Each structure stands twice: as structure tokens, then as C-alpha cells.
Amino acid sequence: MKTLQQIQQQALLHMEYGRLELGPSVSANPVSSYLDLALYEKEMDGIVKKRPLPWIDSSKVKNVGESYSAEFLGVPIIAVRDEQRKIRVYLNACRHRGAQLKVVKEEQIKLVCPFHGWSYSTNGNPSEIPERQNCFASVSSTAFRLKELPAYEAAGMIWIILSQDEFSFPSAFQQLLEDREELGFLPRHALTEKSFIANFNWKLGVEAFLEVYHFTHAHAPYLAQLQFPNLSISDTQGENCRIVVPLRKPSEDTSLLQWAQVMYFIFPSSFLLFYDDHVALISLLPLSINQTLFRAIPLVPSEASKTDSKIQQKIDFLEVIIGQDIEILEGIQKGLQCKANRLFTFTRLEYLLAKFHQDLHVGLSTQVP
Numbered sequence: 001m002k003t004l005q006q007i008q009q010q011a012l013l014h015m016e017y018g019r020l021e022l023g024p025s026v027s028a029n030p031v032s033s034y035l036d037l038a039l040y041e042k043e044m045d046g047i048v049k050k051r052p053l054p055w056i057d058s059s060k061v062k063n064v065g066e067s068y069s070a071e072f073l074g075v076p077i078i079a080v081r082d083e084q085r086k087i088r089v090y091l092n093a094c095r096h097r098g099a100q101l102k103v104v105k106e107e108q109i110k111l112v113c114p115f116h117g118w119s120y121s122t123n124g125n126p127s128e129i130p131e132r133q134n135c136f137a138s139v140s141s142t143a144f145r146l147k148e149l150p151a152y153e154a155a156g157m158i159w160i161i162l163s164q165d166e167f168s169f170p171s172a173f174q175q176l177l178e179d180r181e182e183l184g185f186l187p188r189h190a191l192t193e194k195s196f197i198a199n200f201n202w203k204l205g206v207e208a209f210l211e212v213y214h215f216t217h218a219h220a221p222y223l224a225q226l227q228f229p230n231l232s233i234s235d236t237q238g239e240n241c242r243i244v245v246p247l248r249k250p251s252e253d254t255s256l257l258q259w260a261q262v263m264y265f266i267f268p269s270s271f272l273l274f275y276d277d278h279v280a281l282i283s284l285l286p287l288s289i290n291q292t293l294f295r296a297i298p299l300v301p302s303e304a305s306k307t308d309s310k311i312q313q314k315i316d317f318l319e320v321i322i323g324q325d326i327e328i329l330e331g332i333q334k335g336l337q338c339k340a341n342r343l344f345t346f347t348r349l350e351y352l353l354a355k356f357h358q359d360l361h362v363g364l365s366t367q368v369p
């Protein structure tokens with residue numbers, strides 16, 4: 001992986017010689033991959049639910065004993081901050097007969113079922129089962145441990161794995177954590193989320209964030225005057241990648257975010273877009289083969305920046321840009337079935353799209369059945 005200093009040098013060379021960063025070859029992706037219901041279901045179970053998805057911002061469960069419960073992609077989930085300040089996330093279903101739990105903070109923090117009164121410690125083990133000695137003594141209580149979802153806090157958000165499978169979170173966020181000093185901040189608080197259902201396959205949405213080729217056309221007049229159109233510098237780490245988009249020429253005394261926007265792609269469908277004063281988290285959650293929950297969550301580094309009008313202007317601007325993308329993507333979705341294209345072509349500027357599809361393919365083919 002390149003250091004950010006190497007990226008700066010590379011950006012200067014590209015600018016000086018008018019070069020672009022190009023992939024090795026033109027490639028193509030079958031249009032059927034956006035329409036195939038069996039493939040969609042495999043992607044959901046084999047990829048989306050097995051990789052980190054941003055759920056809620058950490059401040060919702062900031063203090064020990066605080067909890068939050070909600071449905072996420074149709075799954076009831078409850079989070080609680082335990083006595084060691086670690087975030088614990090469980091499927092919100094009592095292991096007796098499935099009722100949803102509530103967190104009670106008395107002498108100890110417990111997750112309590114309102115139906116027959118079973119309660120659980122924050123580590124998920126049953127701590128009290130009414131009439132246990134009379135009617136339930138022979139059953140091991142560890143068999144009734146709450147189902148835990150792997151969870152990790154990064155960039156002000158709680159990220160979870162819906163499938164319950166083990167996952168090495170630090171590897172997904174490694175680039176971001178290594179760049180922390182150069183970035184100058186990591187976000188800690190979320191502002192108001194904007195979310196809506198977009199009528200396109202989730203992969204079309206991801207693709208739009210993996211290339212800058214469309215900027216000057218789709219986002220005219222706003223991005224038509226980019227000083228270095230079509231220039232981005234990317235490097236990948238496993239399935240994830242970092243994309244640096246130069247906005248102006250770097251000089252020795254400018255920090256990274258003063259001359260570029262930096263975006264971290266957390267495979268398979270999340271993007272952390274760094275501005276010099278905040279981060280926009282974009283998450284594309286598949287709801288069906290042709291519907292995607294589009295979430296945009298501004299994340300700021302401090303309480304004080306919550307009311308910064310400059311940040312609000314950038315949030316409003318991004319909303320306009322996203323609106324332009326959505327309109328085009330919904331149009332593409334409508335045309336998928338008309339057979340104008342059997343394949344979509346990815347130019348050498350769009351090589352990260354080819355890699356994304358390749359990673360999906362590899363991820364599905366290397367799964368343990």
C-alpha cells in the first residue's frame with residue numbers, strides 16, 4: 001500500500017505530465033448480474049451479511065449500560081455498552097421463545113425478557129431463569145446464550161456482521177487507521193442521517209462511487225470545472241480500497257485534505273468520504289434485487305463542529321450530487337431489461353468496478369458451503 005506521501009508524489013507526476021491512473025485493460029460485466037435473483041440472494045448471504053455494515057453511530061450507546069434496539073435489514077438487534085465499555089450486539093430475541101429484550105440497569109446491567117422474565121448478563125449468558133430449579137434444572141444455561149453479532153467501533157459508527165460469523169474488523173479499517181495522522185481527525189459524532197429507498201440494484205450504486213469518470217458530465221455544472229478531471233489515485237488492500245481525488249495541486253505546506261478528497265471503500269457497500277472538516281458516510285444496503293436503502297450520514301470530529309455552517313454547506317452540496325447520481329442510476333435500472341446491452345463495459349478509468357465484481361465472485365466462490 002502506498003503511503004500518503006507517495007500518493008502526493010504520484011499525483012504531482014500525473015498532473016505534470018497530464019496522465020491519468022488507468023487499469024491494465026478494458027473489461028466487461030454481464031448485465032444479467034444485476035437481474036439474477038439467485039445471484040442476488042447468494043450475494044446477500046455470502047457477502048453482504050458476512051462483511052462489516054455500518055449500523056448506528058456510537059454515541060447512541062455512549063455510556064455503560066446504555067442500550068439501543070432497532071431492526072436492521074429486517075433483523076431485530078439490540079446493543080448495550082457493557083461494564084468494560086465494550087459494545088455488545090445481540091439478535092434481539094430471547095432464547096426461550098423469542099420475545100424482544102429490554103436493558104435494565106440496576107446493581108448490574110441485564111437484558112431482561114418481558115414475557116417470562118428470563119434475564120441475561122451483558123456477556124449474553126442467562127443470569128436468571130424463573131423456576132429454573134423446578135422445571136428447567138437439567139438444561140445447561142449456556143445453550144441459551146444470546147446470539148451475538150460481531151461488532152466493531154470505527155469512524156464514530158458501530159459496524160456489525162449480520163451473519164454472526166467471526167470477522168477481522170481491523171483488516172477492513174487498516175488503511176483508515178494508518179492514515180489517521182495525515183487525515184488529522186477521525187469522526188466521533190453523527191449528524192442527522194438522510195436515508196431513502198432508491199430504485200436500483202445495490203451494485204449499480206457501489207459502482208458510481210468507485211469511479212470519477214462520470215464527475216464532469218453527471219455532475220455538471222458543479223464538478224465540470226475540476227482542475228484535474230478523471231484523475232484519481234487508488235490503492236487496494238484486499239477487498240477494500242482508498243481513493244484519493246486531487247482537487248488542486250499539492251504543495252509542501254498543504255495537508256492532504258486541503259488538496260484532495262479521500263475516500264475509503266469498506267467492502268462491499270460502504271464509503272467514508274473525508275473532507276477537511278468532516279466525513280460523509282455513504283452506505284448502500286440491498287433491500288431487494290432492484291431496491292437499495294441509500295444512507296448518507298455526516299460524521300463530525302467534535303461536539304462544536306455539529307453547528308458549523310461550512311460543514312452544513314458541504315452536506316447540502318453532496319446531497320445535490322447524490323441526487324444527480326440517483327436519477328441516472330434509476331434510469332440505468334429501468335433499462336437493464338430492454339436488452340440494449342448484454343454487457344456493460346468498464347473502461348480503463350473504471351478498473352475498480354472490475355475489481356469489485358471480481359472480489360464478489362471470489363468471495364462467493366471461496367465460501368465454505
Ligand code: FES
Nearest residue numbers: 094096097113116
Ligand atoms: S420468551 Fe423470553 S422468557 Fe419466555
